[in-house]
Amino acid sequence: MSDIRISGIDKSYGQTQVLRQVSLSIEAGEFIAVLGPSGCGKTTLLRCLAGFERLNGGRIEIGGETVSAPGRHLAPEHRGIGVVFQNYALWPHMSVAQNVAYGLKIAGIPRSERNSRVSKVLDLVELGPLAHRRPADLSGGQRQRVALARCLAMESRVVLLDEPLANLDVHLRGTLEEEFAAFHARSGATMFYITHDQSEALALADRVAVMDKGRILQFDRPEALFSQPQSETVAGFIGEGRVLEAEDIRPLGDGHAAASVLGRPVRLRCAPGETARRRGKIAFHPGDLHLTNAAEAIPCNVTRATYRGAYLRAEVMAGPAGDIPLSVNIAAPAALSRGQRISLALRDGWVIPDAAPSHPS
Numbered sequence: 366m367s368d369i370r371i372s373g374i375d376k377s378y379g380q381t382q383v384l385r386q387v388s389l390s391i392e393a394g395e396f397i398a399v400l401g402p403s404g405c406g407k408t409t410l411l412r413c414l415a416g417f418e419r420l421n422g423g424r425i426e427i428g429g430e431t432v433s434a435p436g437r438h439l440a441p442e443h444r445g446i447g448v449v450f451q452n453y454a455l456w457p458h459m460s461v462a463q464n465v466a467y468g469l470k471i472a473g474i475p476r477s478e479r480n481s482r483v484s485k486v487l488d489l490v491e492l493g494p495l496a497h498r499r500p501a502d503l504s505g506g507q508r509q510r511v512a513l514a515r516c517l518a519m520e521s522r523v524v525l526l527d528e529p530l531a532n533l534d535v536h537l538r539g540t541l542e543e544e545f546a547a548f549h550a551r552s553g554a555t556m557f558y559i560t561h562d563q564s565e566a567l568a569l570a571d572r573v574a575v576m577d578k579g580r581i582l583q584f585d586r587p588e589a590l591f592s593q594p595q596s597e598t599v600a601g602f603i604g605e606g607r608v609l610e611a612e613d614i615r616p617l618g619d620g621h622a623a624a625s626v627l628g629r630p631v632r633l634r635c636a637p638g639e640t641a642r643r644r645g646k647i648a649f650h651p652g653d654l655h656l657t658n659a660a661e662a663i664p665c666n667v668t669r670a671t672y673r674g675a676y677l678r679a680e681v682m683a684g685p686a687g688d689i690p691l692s693v694n695i696a697a698p699a700a701l702s703r704g705q706r707i708s709l710a711l712r713d714g715w716v717i718p719d720a721a722p723s724h725p726s
């Protein structure tokens with residue numbers, strides 16, 4: 366079994382602490398993504414897991430075996446891990462087949478078995494006809510598939526992917542997202558995918574760890590990150606999330622709470638343990654705001670309206686003082702113009718828990 370337990374790891378380079386008490390518990394066969402802005406420590410976390418870095422504290426176990434801990438450091442080649450780097454790390458002087466075979470050769474697999482494994486995995490990733498090409502004569506997507514074939518050939522039970530779609534065009538990214546999902550289904554490997562692109566993370570992963578400044582803020586299913594963020598940072602980071610102040614929050618006992626937002630009564634979702642509070646923060650998305658004629662709506666002034674095909678995107682200034690910027694998507698056909706007064710109703714939102722745990726794991 367290739368479950369991964371990362372427990373309270375710290376990593377510093379000189380005086381700079383890059384990872385702070387990072388803990389993640391990943392089930393065997395799970396596809397998880399680590400999502401965070403540039404410089405938050407994603408690659409460092411991957412390098413620690415792969416064994417390219419030693420820890421300053423904490424422990425990493427893979428399949429029940431301690432691979433990193435104080436006084437213990439298992440070499441990368443003994444961790445049963447495959448890594449797909451952004452630049453694919455292919456040997457330029459070797460053919461596709463030789464690149465895939467190389468790890469097997471180093472591991473001492475006899476030639477006949479090597480050859481049969483290589484041709485099998487190249488067929489799986491549909492590169493059989495290109496087996497004799499050099500990496501320089503392949504497209505970016507094909508090189509990516511060679512890197513995946515290498516993990517398949519090594520029968521890696523854990524595959525780490527470091528921003529594998531960066532630098533590729535939108536069309537190819539879509540195709541390769543499907544490729545990763547298919548690879549995961551076929552291999553049953555535990556996948557650890559790092560990216561700063563939330564659409565990739567949300568589309569591919571069973572669970573996503575949101576990381577900022579060397580810490581894990583929340584490790585959850587994509588839907589939970591979107592609809593039940595545990596902190597303002599996560600709320601603002603996922604899906605154009607917006608955070609606003611709410612007053613007089615009163616839980617109703619059914620997973621909802623009544624509150625006042627921008628001086629208007631609203632009904633929101635909340636955590637089961639939520640208690641009555643005078644003030645708090647709420648999270649919502651542009652799609653939660655709707656045009657309305659209701660008397661209790663939020664008055665707004667349109668500052669910009671942009672045609673987006675299926676909907677019109679409006680930027681408005683809202684609230685009694687007209688000083689709160691909001692974004693709203695209005696279903697087509699719609700016509701709005703700058704300076705127009707409209708009324709919006711907030712139909713959904715989430716009360717951000719007050720004292721958020723760092724993450725559930």
Ligand SMILES: Nc1ncnc2c1ncn2[C@@H]1O[C@H](COP(=O)(O)OP(=O)(O)OP(=O)(O)O)[C@@H](O)[C@H]1O
Pocket residue numbers: 378381383401402403404405406407408409410561
């Ligand atoms: N070998 C190193 N020596 C010193 N500092 C380092 C080293 N490697 C990384 N850092 C620093 O650690 C921090 C985290 O870097 P890391 O590459 O892990 O971030 P990241 O989230 O992967 O960023 P990106 O998405 O830009 O690759 C950065 O401030 C970086 O400058």
